Amino acid sequence: KQEVTQIPAALSVPEGENLVLNCSFTDSAIYNLQWFRQDPGKGLTSLLLIQSSQREQTSGRLNASLDKSSGRSTLYIAASQPGDSATYLCATNSGYALNFGKGTSLLVTP
């Protein structure tokens, strides 16, 4: 059974800092990995999807990398803003169902 772990569980940074969120998974037989953002009490917004054959994806200030062989992915957020405050979830896809980590709760202070 795929186990997805996200570290740290919570993170607080001042505005403007660059930061890295980590995601690890136990089974490397994945089709892709997705990073999501979730605001309190809301649904999930897809940020980036990395296919298993890719090493990274970029969207604006976000960059996600994937090292399938070591079972790791990172989400890099450049020049953080208070509006980035949310919970960030990573999820692996090995066929149909997504396997989620518990998320990293990010607070960016002005």
Add this chain to the structure above:
Amino acid sequence: DTGVSQNPRHKITKRGQNVTFRCDPISEHNRLYWYRQTLGQGPEFLTYFQNEAQLEKSRLLSDRFSAERPKGSFSTLEIQRTEQGDSAMYLCASSLRQLGRETQYFGPGTRLLVL
């Protein structure tokens, strides 16, 4: 808006009552998923449909839970004889698998509170 929609957004019910949630996927998407999320946890897979066929069910989906997707369009998730442990956010997602690639798009969720 062409996103995934879910209704109701919030539901409060008494233990033992039945509840039904609805999900309207993105119109051209043939796959539809249900997940459940409890506080502080990531979403957990419940079931999925390809068109109108229910292809997989998690062991989390007890016999009190039933899901349908008539005509391969919207889907309903019914919980019979609700228990306090059913309190959670129920999330629906849809996707279209093309050329081996698939991105799941999530709705806003239905938050259930069982008293």
